[in-house]
Amino acid sequence: MIEVERVSRSFGSFTAVDDVSFSIRKGEIVGLLGPNGAGKTTTMRMITGFLDPSAGKVTIDGMDITGDSREIKRKIGYMPESAPLYSDMIVEDYLVYVARMQGIDDAGKVSAIAGLTGLGDVMHKNIGDLSRGYRQRVGLAHALLHDPEILVLDEPTAGLDPNQIIEVRNLIKEIGRTRTVIISTHILSEVEMLCDRVIIISRGKIVADSPTGELRQRFGHRATLRVQLSGCTPDELGKAASSIGGVAAFTAEEGDETVSTDGTKCVLTAGVLSIEGERDVRPDVFSLVKDRGWILYEMSIRSNSLEDVFRSLTTGGEES
Amino acid sequence: MSRQHSVWSVIARRELAAYFASPVAYIVTGLFLAFSGFLFFSTFFLVNRAELRNFFGILPVMFAFFVPALTMRLFSEETRSGSLETLMTLPVSSADAVFGKFVSAFSFTAAMLVPTFVYAGTAFFLGDPDVGPMIGGYLGALFLAAGFSAIGLFASSLTKNQIVAFFIAFAICILLALIDSFLVIFPARVVGPLEFLSAGYHFQSIARGILDTRDLLYFASLTAFFLGLTVKALDARRAA
Numbered sequence: 055m056i057e058v059e060r061v062s063r064s065f066g067s068f069t070a071v072d073d074v075s076f077s078i079r080k081g082e083i084v085g086l087l088g089p090n091g092a093g094k095t096t097t098m099r100m101i102t103g104f105l106d107p108s109a110g111k112v113t114i115d116g117m118d119i120t121g122d123s124r125e126i127k128r129k130i131g132y133m134p135e136s137a138p139l140y141s142d143m144i145v146e147d148y149l150v151y152v153a154r155m156q157g158i159d160d161a162g163k164v165s166a167i168a169g170l171t172g173l174g175d176v177m178h179k180n181i182g183d184l185s186r187g188y189r190q191r192v193g194l195a196h197a198l199l200h201d202p203e204i205l206v207l208d209e210p211t212a213g214l215d216p217n218q219i220i221e222v223r224n225l226i227k228e229i230g231r232t233r234t235v236i237i238s239t240h241i242l243s244e245v246e247m248l249c250d251r252v253i254i255i256s257r258g259k260i261v262a263d264s265p266t267g268e269l270r271q272r273f274g275h276r277a278t279l280r281v282q283l284s285g286c287t288p289d290e291l292g293k294a295a296s297s298i299g300g301v302a303a304f305t306a307e308e309g310d311e312t313v314s315t316d317g318t319k320c321v322l323t324a325g326v327l328s329i330e331g332e333r334d335v336r337p338d339v340f341s342l343v344k345d346r347g348w349i350l351y352e353m354s355i356r357s358n359s360l361e362d363v364f365r366s367l368t369t370g371g372e373e374s
Numbered sequence: 375m376s377r378q379h380s381v382w383s384v385i386a387r388r389e390l391a392a393y394f395a396s397p398v399a400y401i402v403t404g405l406f407l408a409f410s411g412f413l414f415f416s417t418f419f420l421v422n423r424a425e426l427r428n429f430f431g432i433l434p435v436m437f438a439f440f441v442p443a444l445t446m447r448l449f450s451e452e453t454r455s456g457s458l459e460t461l462m463t464l465p466v467s468s469a470d471a472v473f474g475k476f477v478s479a480f481s482f483t484a485a486m487l488v489p490t491f492v493y494a495g496t497a498f499f500l501g502d503p504d505v506g507p508m509i510g511g512y513l514g515a516l517f518l519a520a521g522f523s524a525i526g527l528f529a530s531s532l533t534k535n536q537i538v539a540f541f542i543a544f545a546i547c548i549l550l551a552l553i554d555s556f557l558v559i560f561p562a563r564v565v566g567p568l569e570f571l572s573a574g575y576h577f578q579s580i581a582r583g584i585l586d587t588r589d590l591l592y593f594a595s596l597t598a599f600f601l602g603l604t605v606k607a608l609d610a611r612r613a614a
Contacts (some may be wrong), residue, residue: 102463106613127465138456142395154384155464
């Protein structure tokens with residue numbers, strides 16, 4: 055339905071989007087994920103025809119967005135970031151105006167959309183006087199009014215309070231059942247909750263594109279195990295730890311200072327074991343320590359969250 | 375029930391409604407009427423001639439100031455607030471947006487002229503004015519309004535700062551309005567072309583009550599040229 059083929063966009067010497075390709079099938083809910091300034095908004099602006107690509111092309115149902123764009127724009131409902139709307143209009147007038155722009159002259163449609171987006175109480179208020187949450191809903195109503203096949207929402211929950219976030223998410227889930235939806239966000243849990251598929255963008259490039267469930271499977275099983283003990287050197291610990299199956303790497307760390315039972319100060323030997331695979335290595339570590347007669351002070355496991363996945367993908371080798 | 379509106383007319387109606395909701399439009403109208411009223415009545419009884427010549431004589435200069443004040447907001451405010459993005463991703467072309475906004479600015483300027491019928495009425499009440507120049511003057515005023523609105527719209531599409539947009543448009547309009555007053559300082563062979571470029575010259579020619587196709591052609595091309603430039607300016611922003 056939406057084909058983005060080798061699309062780039064630069065502003066002067068700055069390349070905001072760099073050779074990006076993906077295709078979105080009808081009915082998919084796709085999350086564009088990335089840190090601020092990664093190129094999410096520019097990508098969306100090219101899909102909606104607000105910006106032309108510098109290279110490559112965007113087609114929707116086989117039609118080039120830069121060519122016959124009026125026909126295509128009719129298929130898309132777009133809510134730009136922070137919903138910039140005419141603040142001097144009252145909500146009802148604004149929705150009637152949008153309906154006319156879309157070629158709908160049916161008062162019933164406007165009130166139906168107002169009902170769906172929960173705008174009933176504020177129909178006669180100035181858009182400029184609305185709270186952020188309500189303005190966002192007017193933006194959603196704007197995008198939904200003509201029943202578009204494709205919905206493009208740029209940061210739909212940014213700047214909302216927790217209750218409003220939940221409401222907007224439920225609304226998106228509801229309307230996404232019958233539509234193709236692209237949302238951008240930098241909140242991971244939102245993607246997990248709403249999207250079938252996630253495309254992670256960093257510095258204008260796609261760094262991951264997979265179904266939301268698989269992303270967790272692919273990266274989520276990694277974990278780190280931190281141990282602190284006494285009675286051995288870091289070298290001995292490293293050698294012993296590496297012999298355990300499933301331990302991919304060992305990094306020595308600075309241990310805590312402690313006072314042992316006989317009253318002398320000592321520094322513990324510490325290290326972090328990177329674990330791959332699903333096997334739990336903690337029993338192995340325990341028996342290793344017991345066999346060698348070491349004393350275990352700490353053993354704590356932390357599984358990699360999606361946040362870690364996101365961080366490692368989007369900081370792109372600058373660290374490590 | 376499902377009467378279709380053309381997109382530009384929907385935009386024109388929204389913009390016109392925005393004018394009537396905006397204090398700037400009322401201030402501009404008020405100042406225009408106060409200014410033109412003062413010029414009209416202060417000289418009307420002095421000269422003791424029932425005509426609107428003084429009013430129409432100063433109109434190009436007044437429009438050079440007041441029309442940009444009405445048009446400065448049209449695109450620059452949309453750019454500043456970001457609402458241009460919501461507008462341009464609706465099923466509209468750049469030409470729709472430009473033409474709709476142009477029609478609203480032109481209509482509002484035309485509406486601003488309606489109260490000045492009082493001057494015409496006064497002239498008819500107190501004397502027996504020549505109808506030709508009066509009709510010509512109002513017709514010329516409409517042409518002038520169209521041309522200057524297009525210039526103002528173009529200036530507004532160049533910047534997100536309304537004040538900058540105002541001064542760009544004012545500079546172009548005042549130049550076109552006054553260039554024929556400074557022709558004496560130019561060498562003879564450029565006087566002809568410069569005179570043809572002057573909006574003031576063509577306006578005064580229509581205001582004498584003589585309709586010449588050259589004057590109509592001038593205002594039509596002036597308007598079309600700047601509307602075309604505005605469309606280009608909008609498209610250029612989209613392009614890489």
